[in-house]
Amino acid sequence: MISLVIPTLNEVDNIAPLLARIAQCSPVPNQIIFVDDGSTDGTRERIRSLTSSMPVELIERDAPSLGLAGAVIAGARAATGEWLVVIDADLSHPPEKIIELLEPLLEGRADMVIGSRYVKGGSTPGWPVWRKILSRAAAAFAYPLTGVHDSMCGFFAMPRKLLLELAPSATGFKIAFEVLVQGGRNLRVVEIPIAFRDRCRGVSKMSFGVALLFTMRWLAAMAKKLFRDQETAERFSRQSSIASPAKSSEVANSAFP
Numbered sequence: 728m729i730s731l732v733i734p735t736l737n738e739v740d741n742i743a744p745l746l747a748r749i750a751q752c753s754p755v756p757n758q759i760i761f762v763d764d765g766s767t768d769g770t771r772e773r774i775r776s777l778t779s780s781m782p783v784e785l786i787e788r789d790a791p792s793l794g795l796a797g798a799v800i801a802g803a804r805a806a807t808g809e810w811l812v813v814i815d816a817d818l819s820h821p822p823e824k825i826i827e828l829l830e831p832l833l834e835g836r837a838d839m840v841i842g843s844r845y846v847k848g849g850s851t852p853g854w855p856v857w858r859k860i861l862s863r864a865a866a867a868f869a870y871p872l873t874g875v876h877d878s879m880c881g882f883f884a885m886p887r888k889l890l891l892e893l894a895p896s897a898t899g900f901k902i903a904f905e906v907l908v909q910g911g912r913n914l915r916v917v918e919i920p921i922a923f924r925d926r927c928r929g930v931s932k933m934s935f936g937v938a939l940l941f942t943m944r945w946l947a948a949m950a951k952k953l954f955r956d957q958e959t960a961e962r963f964s965r966q967s968s969i970a971s972p973a974k975s976s977e978v979a980n981s982a983f984p
């Protein structure tokens with residue numbers, strides 16, 4: 728069973744076109760959960776008006792916590808499907824690719840599949856050069872922490888329980904990044920190329936404050952990684968000196984003739 732989680736904040740004009748595209752998908756997700764954080768533009772009413780024609784549910788968070796990531800986690804908790812897919816409401820992500828995101832999971836080849844702008848075949852049509860450079864730079868900074876090319880994309884699929892296990896209290900705007908950082912090297916990740924379209928309706932919620940919060944989160948994760956790498960290197964050198972005592976006594980001998 729497939730549960731689709733869609734976080735919304737003032738996306739009224741995107742709801743019907745998005746659901747129309749999802750309805751054309753094969754298979755149509757068994758559960759489509761919108762998680763709304765206090766939209767004031769009629770988004771909730773629009774979603775409610777469409778619940779009879781599709782398996783749509785609405786979670787209304789009136790005192791939202793932990794931002795966009797918190798909304799996705801709330802959706803995952805309410806979902807009942809084994810497989811979870813997360814997609815933005817603004818039609819930037821192609822719902823037609825949901826099936827391709829699920830394939831590596833169903834075949835047991837991956838623990839997480841990301842709709843990626845930055846693998847061969849992926850693209851960001853219509854973006855001005857400055858935005859391409861900024862987005863690429865952010866992805867490149869995140870790469871050493873995640874090992875994937877587009878860890879900041881909001882379009883991904885994974886087992887629902889694994890998401891709740893890895894990032895039960897994730898916060899901020901970039902939940903895929905949080906999952907990847909928590910999952911570490913053991914997480915098998917596949918990236919599927921997508922064309923990321925700019926939103927046609929509604930207003931972006933990305934802001935300077937959001938970018939600043941992410942930078943702080945990145946710095947914290949980077950510092951933790953560097954600390955861990957250093958600890959591992961020290962442990963390794965201690966172990967190798969215990970494993971080859973002859974060598975270490977040679978070193979000791981040569982140091983103190």
Ligand SMILES: Nc1nc2c(ncn2[C@@H]2O[C@H](COP(=O)(O)OP(=O)(O)OP(=O)(O)O)[C@@H](O)[C@H]2O)c(=O)[nH]1
Pocket residue numbers: 733734735736737738762763764791794795798814815816817819881925926930931932933
């Ligand atoms: N529930 C909830 N949804 C949010 C929140 N912030 C953003 N969203 C939704 O999350 C998705 C991504 O937000 P966008 O504003 O499109 O952010 P973006 O894709 O990084 O920026 P653009 O490329 O400019 O669209 C959209 O579906 C938003 O409606 C939030 O605080 N709560």
Ligand SMILES: [Mg+2]
Pocket residue numbers: 815817819926
């Ligand atoms: Mg968007």
